[in-house]
Amino acid sequence: MFCSLYCVNTYTWPISKYHEPFNVYAILRYHDNLCKVNMPHWETIRRMMIRIRDIFHISIIGNLTVLNNRCSHLSLKHLLKRELSNPLIHKHLHFHPEDPQVFNVFASYQSAKWLEIPPHNLWVQMVSFCWKHFYIFEPVVLLRPNMPIMIPVFF
Structure with missing residues (x-):
């Protein structure tokens, strides 16, 4: 009875292997849903960020580094x-x-x-x-x- 109520998951999510913010956000959202925390969907956050950039006329400049990593900066x-x-x-x-x-x-x-x-x-x-x-x-x-x-x- 005790084992069926108290189950420990020993598997950990390898968050470090994901480089895309969407994948990390999806994993965090999944864990927060298990804890009954309501988080908005990734598309909602993405649309809100685009709307804020359009309102303030902010353009994000993206570059690739020597090691092929994406980085962004403002002018x-x-x-x-x-x-x-x-x-x-x-x-x-x-x-x-x-x-x-x-x-x-x-x-x-x-x-x-x-x-x-x-x-x-x-x-x-x-x-x-x-x-x-x-x-x-x-x-x-x-x-x-x-x-x-x-x-x-x-x-």
């Missing part, structure tokens, strides 16, 4: 663009214009770089500083006590 350019456009972060940024410290500015050695080369949708904004308007030349400096971080941007 650093898109992550920085998203963080710099965040209004919660934007108030901590300080834009430094280049001021020649003269009254009449006659040298426009960078006007072609900012006005003629890029298309209209990539034109750089201007910053007002001490009643003067400047192109943003060294765009970003994060103002924190004892730790300024500058991120130069080149086109």
